[in-house]
Amino acid sequence: MTAKSDLPQGTLDLLILKVVALGPVHGYAIAQRLQQVSLDVVQVPQGSLYPALHRLENRGLLTADWEETDTGREAKFYRLTRKGRAQLETEAASWERLTAAVGLILKMSEGGVE
């Protein structure tokens, strides 16, 4: 197995919102997609995926409906609400600001601080 990183605090919610933003999706698919897209680097503990989904649903960032999958089975599909989309945008923006800043600091040359 390749080396895996634990998710920083609070980023699971952001990742879930991003995945759901791409279209209605059920819980298993979210787990799959996170793993595939991140090239197996991000390992989402499946056990904490569902509490996170339910929490986001309760906060009104996601809604859920029971729909049929391609294989004709019933599954709970999550969608982004208007509030969820706004939340995603602010969180994504702040994440980018943060990573950019962290990146700048890491690229700093030794003794470069004047």
Next chain:
Amino acid sequence: MNWWRRLWRRKQMEQQLEKELRFHLEQHANELIAQGYNPEQARRRAKLALGGSEQVKEQCRDARGTRWVEDLLQDIRFALRLLRNNPGFAAVVLLTLALGVGVTTVMFTVVNGVLLKPLPYPEPNRLVTVHGHTETWNSQIYGEQNVAYPDFLDCQRESRSLEIAGTLYNGATLSEPGQPEYVDLREISSNLFSVLGVKLAQGRAFLPEEDRRGAGPVMILGYSFWQQHFAGNPEVLGTSAVLDQKRYTVVGIAPAEFRLYGDEADLYTPLGQDTAAYLQNRAVHPTAIVARLRPGATLANAQAELSLVGHHLAEEYADTNGGRTFVVKPLRPPVDDVRSTLWLLLGAVSLVLLIACANVASLLLARAVSRERELSMRVALGASRGRLVRQCLTESAVLAFAGGAFGVLLAALGIGPFLTLWPGSLPRAQEVHLDWRVMLFAIVVSLLSGLLFGMAPALRAPARGLEQALRAGARTIEGTARHLHGTFVISEIALAVVLLVAAGMLGRTLLRVSALHPGVDIRNVLVTRMALSPGVLADPGKIRPAWQDVLSRASRVPGVQSVAIVDTVPMREGNNQIGYWTSADVPPANRRPVALATSVSPDYLKVMGISLRRGRFFNDQDRMGGELVVVIDDVLAQNAFGEQNPIGKRLWMPDMDYGPFTVVGVVGHVRHWGLAGDDQAQVRAQFYYPFSQLPDQSLRRWSELMSVVARTNLAPLSVVDSLRHEVRGVTGDQVLYEVRTMEQLAHGTLARQRFLLLLFGIFAGLALLLACIGIYGVMAYLTGQRVPEIGVRMALGASPVDVIWLVLRESIGMICVGLGVGLFGAVAAAHLLEHLVEGVRRADLSTLAIMIPVLVIAALLASFVPARRASRVDPMTALRQE
């Protein structure tokens, strides 16, 4: 889905959660099978990847945000199940709590209605009264001073910050329509109803132009009077009625329950129309004032303003108003008489409630200890300490609320009987209802008691020494628990001691004062107020002959032995206090000794059966123009003359407007203030003066106050009809009212003591019963826990007597400590009772000698039962239990 729906559709939520996770697992497993795993392995791997499905579910439930409610519901269901499984325990606990909360709620309902509720007028905090004030006036003896009518008019005209209304007590004979009758009359200024902010039930209030001399006579009927005499017929408006020979037009009906000073008047007339001479005199102070602060004005404004008015009046009319000022105070309900009784009773019921709480606490604790194993098991399975405390408190809260609900039910049933039991009339009784304040009180009291009795078991619950508890099966209890149980028993006994001693003191007081001689022979004496014909009163020349006629006619009524007239009657409301001095250089009013003055006709002594000690009583020769005479009682004789012979001595009394008087006789002291109250009364000395020597200018006022007293040789009330008929006068409009017997009056003076004794008796009985149940419960439990130990002792040779002694010793220890603590409380209670209840003496604490053994015997009996049971333990069975 919102919070409520998530809570409401809990079952659906659970199913969906289950379905969602199952879908995930199957989906994952299918994928693994497609990758080449066999189905068994695939399912296993999928499960491992997800983690423990129960834990995931728990976390999802937590995420729902409805968790604490679900826990609460679960706890409540659990608590109810526990109660259902143990109906005996539940019944005892609920009954105890219901009694405690019930009696407390009844008392609080009364306290709330009578003492706490604001006055039933809009913006009651803007209402004030205005009293007269002089340096020499002792408002402790005489009450607050009213205001002279001209002074009232001046205040009304001058004040910018107050809208002032005045009222005047009076009585009058209503001769039409119907039978002549004496009515309770209130003369009021035209703005009274608007100042108070109340609307009339029917018709209109008086107009300002009717509130003047010479205006057309108009009257307003009191609501109850209207109901009783006119059957609530609104057509009475506009009809006329004859009051003291003057024809009035009825213009309005006062609102129901309108009681400004505690009692409901029969009729109202305009104060400004009264032409009586005393109303023009600034030295006579009959007008009571009620006023409303105008918008923006404060009490301080009003006080400053009226002080100035008083100052001006004092300068202008120095002889009548010198040194006289006005005091503005917030208007309070007239409930001073009952305040102390009500707080006393609320205090007593709180003790009962505390005992009930201690009782329930010890029962719960006993159960908590025997549940220790269950609780330890739950800790072992992962329950947190907080969770267990929460569960225990929920159980207590369930008990408290159920008990409280029964208690409120009891209170709702009990409040009516309590009010009818109240001696005399309870002021504001019509305002005593179960309202939101009472409900709030009951809820808070229930919750607090729940907390009180639930705290000890709850804090105990989280198992200490987990494995020990599990291993031992919680059969032996540690010292702290025994200690805690002991504390409950001790406090129950202490509280019961306080109530028992209070009840005992009241009982002894009642016995003692009932046996006191009232100074009059109360058997076969009729006492009734009488109103002469208004036609006679209007003509001073006719008054003396009219009273002579009443006396001679009354004495001819069959069954009447002797008859007299008198202004103030012993043990009835009303007295006349007069300062006296034994020489002509009389000191100022506030330094004169004071005595009760009674104006009588000569046969008064015979009618009342008062003993003559020295000299003579009055006779027909004591009349106008003769020597002014008085007869004094032995208290006044002692106070004024000591060991000297008072006969022939003289007394100066400036308040009487005439004198000095010569003492011609000494009679025995009469308990004017009632059997219980007289010893502690501030003014006890008494003197009598002949009605026949009253100067003409006082005759009319006095005639309005006189009562007829008659000694009969039949049952006193049986002569009333013929007496009424005989004295009705030529015009047929002389009436008797407030007919009583002396026995009723004497009985009535002890009504408060009897009432308190009854209630304290009930409370003390309850306390004793609860304490005994508590002691029995605790001892039975503690002894039950010691069965193995007792088995060992018996196996080693202890006899049954030794075992009984072993158990009794423990309870005797608790009883003794409880008694000791209780005695301190009892002494404090005795102190309080002595202050609040007439006739109670601290010496009556000796009732301890009777009450304590009662308590000790009851407590020992309660602990003897478990002791005996313990002595019959079979050692072999007991040892096998361990």
